[in-house]
Amino acid sequence: MTPRSRSTAPRALRSVHPRSRSESKHIPAICEQPRAEAEVAASVTTSAGITVEPYTDCPAVLRRADHGYGRGAHHRSVAHAQFAAGHSAHQLQDAGSTTAAGSGGASHPTPRLYHRRMNADLSSLVCGSTVFADALAVADWVGAGRPTTAGGALKPASVPELAGCLRLRCPAQVRRASDAPMVHRRWLVAMAAGLITRSGARAVRVEPAPEPGAREWLAALEDVVREQVHDPCQADARIVCQVTLATVTAHRVPIEDLPDLVGDTMRARGDWDYHSHGLERSPRHPVNTVVEILREFGALDHRLSATPLAEYARDELGRRVPPPMDADLPAAALLAVLARLPEAESWKYAQRWLAAQRFSGTGPLRELLNAAETASPAGRLLGVEIVSAYDVPGLWKEVLEYGMLGPHARFALAEGSPALDERILHWIVVDSALADLERFGVVDARYTLLGAGADDIVASVRASGHPDSDELLAAIGADWPPIPxxxxxxxxxxxxxxxxxxxxxxxxxxxxxxxxxxxxxxxxxxxxxxxxxxxxxxxxxxxxxxxxxxxxxxxxxxxxxxxxxxxxxxxxxxxxxxxxxxxxxxxxxxxxxxxxxxxxxxxxxxxxxxxxxxxxxxxxxxxxxxxxxxxxxxx
Structure with missing residues (x-):
């Protein structure tokens, strides 16, 4: 069943232009393959004799019964273990004080003491990392002002001068700042850490200089990874970073085997497909770039062992990137996951879930609609959007009498007919605003209401008959600032x-x-x-x-x-x-x-x-x- 591009979201201005006969409606898809199932386990022993122990205070050891390292073997089992390792630290915090297998009875501190100790350790590690030390030098060099491009990067003509100041290599010809990746990396860190800021067409040093902490460190890491790690399948580059961190914090992995192991996990998750094959022979393997970045950020030491910064980044990124696909995930849980993901990622994740159901009928779509009835506003609207992408009028007829989905069903079946009750349109606008309030905040909820074009927004919200209309009015307030x-x-x-x-x-x-x-x-x-x-x-x-x-x-x-x-x-x-x-x-x-x-x-x-x-x-x-x-x- 092929989805079509439809949405029940309210639309403002719309005009239609004819399609050129020479153009096709088909556009290349962006890597939407089903993800493999991953499960959390305390210990995994594969049929090939690979045993993976969970995360403890010291990195666990990935070993094989014949004392060899299985290159690329049984990636699914390894992926399960890596996912477990990537989340076990967070689980240990939730458990309060626990004893880890294989740690000789050593107990972990309670969550409060754990965070207090980690915060103190992280601050010193952040200040001592290579890129943050250089970022301070960048801020000193910028001083009262240096010219920037419209995108906020350093002007190419100034890159060689900054490279000389930092004693970094720079190509003879610089057409854009990214041509000198090591220099550009320091610039991105200085920007993300708030050491420099833009003022018009120039960058200036921030006075007094802020002291970067763990949050600033993580923001800088995310910016650099997005900018400089090129994913072969156009997946979120933070995913390969998180998987790399989960691997190095859980196993003692030879550096030459790390790209293979991470690549197997990425394919098992469904984030990489056939486009990733052949990367092993490429000098620009994304895992090699990630390792280089993590070393400069202090997450890996000179022996490529994980530091507490690696554990912190692993856990934080684990909360921010899409989780591995679980084909057995109930529709209600799926909608809850989708509501937490960025818009583009939520659509991809939903398509992978549907593909994992191996469906040719309407069963999974029916399950989604039934779950949407009791979901949060954001989950409900996402469920409606997914089902609206398929031509299934019979499903909409089944939910016509549902309390929360009924108006959406009437809208879908009416296909924008002018005979549609105006109250239904108001109801859908209010439901959409509540979804935006949940996912994006008050500003987007206001914009959704404004886009509906009602003369009296408060009156239209109250006239909708939506059970949560009072909650929406209380959240958006009466005094709205100007639209920037x-x-x-x-x-x-x-x-x-x-x-x-x-x-x-x-x-x-x-x-x-x-x-x-x-x-x-x-x-x-x-x-x-x-x-x-x-x-x-x-x-x-x-x-x-x-x-x-x-x-x-x-x-x-x-x-x-x-x-x-x-x-x-x-x-x-x-x-x-x-x-x-x-x-x-x-x-x-x-x-x-x-x-x-x-x-x-x-x-x-x-x-x-x-x-x-x-x-x-x-x-x-x-x-x-x-x-x-x-x-x-x-x-």
């Missing part, structure tokens, strides 16, 4: 770009229409956004594996300055636009405003037999069209 303006730089190439300010609550669907005006595109071709590991498009065209661009807003797609997403127009010619959030302004704006730009409008569907001159970019003309698009002139 996001300044975006949209670059088609180095020579053609536009700078535009848009409201933070604008959907990607509305941003699509603004981009069409900014670059004078005709709108005759398909388009797709790539944001946070998932693709978004107009649901009218049912593009494979794409979310609803009208249900995903700019403030979530671009959460902080320097965040980037891409927009591809014309899936045949692939005009790729890079969208970077430059800054966030508190001044509210009602519609997009172009503030700068360079380069003529690009030619669309160029025919050499009928050459034409490009249309010049005129800022005033573009802003007039943007006002018209938003209906501002009518006001």
């Amino acid at each position: 303006a996001y300044q975006l730089k949209i670059a088609l190439s180095g020579r053609v770009w536009r700078r535009v300010r848009v409201p933070a609550n604008m959907s990607l669907g509305e941003l699509h229409h603004a981009i069409q005006v900014l670059f004078n595109w005709s709108g005759d071709h398909l388009h797709v956004f790539d944001a946070a590991g998932r693709r978004y498009a107009d649901p009218f065209f049912d593009l494979d594996d794409c979310g609803d661009e009208y249900a995903y807003r700019v403030n979530r797609a671009l959460p902080a300055p320097t965040s980037t997403i891409t927009y591809t127009y014309d899936l045949g010619d692939c005009h790729r636009h890079e969208i970077t959030l430059e800054r966030i302004d508190s001044a509210e704006i009602a519609h997009p405003v172009c503030v700068d730009g360079r380069g003529d409008h690009p030619l669309e569907d160029y025919n050499p037999d009928y050459p034409e001159d490009p249309v010049p970019f005129v800022q005033d003309t573009v802003n007039h069209q943007l006002r018209t698009l938003a209906g501002a002139e009518a006001r």
